[in-house]
Amino acid sequence: MPVASSSKRKSTRSRREPSSDGIEDENPSQRAGNNDDVEGGEDEEEQPRRRVKQEKKVHKQTREESEHEDEPVHAIDDDEDDRIDIKNFCDQPLDKKEGGKLAGIAQDWEMIRKQIHQGSFSLVKDVANSLADVMEGDHADQALSDIDKIMKALIDIDHEMQSHEVTLSGMHQQLMRGESVEGAIDLYEKEVKKRTEEFYDKTTRKKYGSHEQYVQFKQGIFEVQNPGVNIPPINDFIPREEGDESDDEDGLEIGGVTQDFKCPITFMMLENPMTSSTCGHAFSGGAIRDYLKQCPPNGRSCPTAGCSQKLTMAMLVADSGLEKRVRLAARRAQRDEDNSDADDDEVIE
Structure with a gap:
């Protein structure tokens, strides 16, 4: 009894040994199903033939594509080429x-x-x-x-x-x-x-x-x-050059103006100057704002002597360039005054 049982277990173990391909022999239907997925269900003798056919087909396609590369490119249809005249496009x-x-x-x-x-x-x-x-x-x-x-x-x-x-x-x-x-x-x-x-x-x-x-x-x-x-x-x-009018005949002469950097309202040096876009006169920012604070809609007359232009705040712009020139002029005037005082001290001594 014990001998028979041992023999039976040995036989069962032998049947369950895996095949050399890694697929168990006791499940042939599963093996066939896997072959269908991989090789289309063909037996082992048919698989090499199918590979050869596939390789020949790929080789043929590659050869045909290579032959097409040597063929000349066909010209664009005349109807498409007539859309734009490339040579004469600029004209x-x-x-x-x-x-x-x-x-x-x-x-x-x-x-x-x-x-x-x-x-x-x-x-x-x-x-x-x-x-x-x-x-x-x-x-x-x-x-x-x-x-x-x-x-x-x-x-x-x-x-x-x-x-x-x-x-x-x-x-x-x-x-x-x-x-x-x-x-x-x-x-x-x-x-x-x-x-x-x-x-x-x-x-x-x-x-x-x-x-x-x-x-x-x-x-x-x-x-x-x-x-x-x-x-x-x-x-x-x-300097005058050949082709220029003489200074007496030149009607486009620009210049001859006076700029003393003093506000015509305060009679002091300009501070935060604003310049009129109509007459070009400059004023200290605070002074001209006070002057135009209650002006009529059409503006007030320019406070510069002899000017009849009307002014509104909309006609005035801050003049940073003029402000810089005012500072430079004031600095230079102060330097000249200091030099003059130094000269006077030397004379006294």
């Missing part, structure tokens, strides 16, 4: 619908020009005034001459950018009138070049003598160096 006339685009580009030029020069002109004027205040003699003349060249270069760049802006605006107006613009790129380049060359062909007086920033630049230097003295006309700072 296509612009019509009214492109006008808005040109106006937008012109505005971009204006915005860039203002951003670049908004602080540049003020910075150069401040540097020039500071140099005029602290330097004297030949060193001052050389330094101010170098600053003068920088100011003129800024004006040159400003004009070149304006040439682009004005040209685009002119083309926009032409399109808005219903006129077509032929050869837009050539027209644009020629017009910009024409405007730029016309500017550079002008004399120094004609290029800079009527430019507001340059006039303020030269006047500021003179004010610092000569406090309380009338500012001469701008042409006194720019």
Whole structure:
């Protein structure tokens, strides 16, 4: 009895030994199911044949793709190619619908020009005034001459950018009138070049003598160096060249103004100055506010003697540039007074 039981256990263990493939022999249905998932249910002899067929198929597809790569690319259909004439695209006339685009580009030029020069002109004027205040003699003349060249270069760049802006605006107006613009790129380049060359062909007086920033630049230097003295006309700072009118015949002469840095209301040195955008007169900020506190809607007369312009607070702007010049002039006047007192003390001794 015990022997028979031992033999039976041994037989059962033998049947449950796993096959060499790792799949138990006692579950043939499961093995067949796994073969269906892996090899499509084919027996072991059929599997190698199927692999060979698959490899031949892949090889054939690869060879066909390689052959197609050597074939020439077919040209685009004539109907598609006629949509845009690439060679003559630049010569296509612009019509009214492109006008808005040109106006937008012109505005971009204006915005860039203002951003670049908004602080540049003020910075150069401040540097020039500071140099005029602290330097004297030949060193001052050389330094101010170098600053003068920088100011003129800024004006040159400003004009070149304006040439682009004005040209685009002119083309926009032409399109808005219903006129077509032929050869837009050539027209644009020629017009910009024409405007730029016309500017550079002008004399120094004609290029800079009527430019507001340059006039303020030269006047500021003179004010610092000569406090309380009338500012001469701008042409006194720019030598006459061939092609300029004589000083007696020049009707565009700018200058000859007096700037004593005193408020016409308080008769004291300007404090927090505000300048009128209509008549150009400056006042201490607190004094002009009090003066216009109860003014009628159309404003009050300018408090500067001899001026009949009407003023409102909306016409006044804070003038930081003038404020800096006032401080420099006051400092220079104080320095001159101290030097004068020192000279008097030496004489007494």
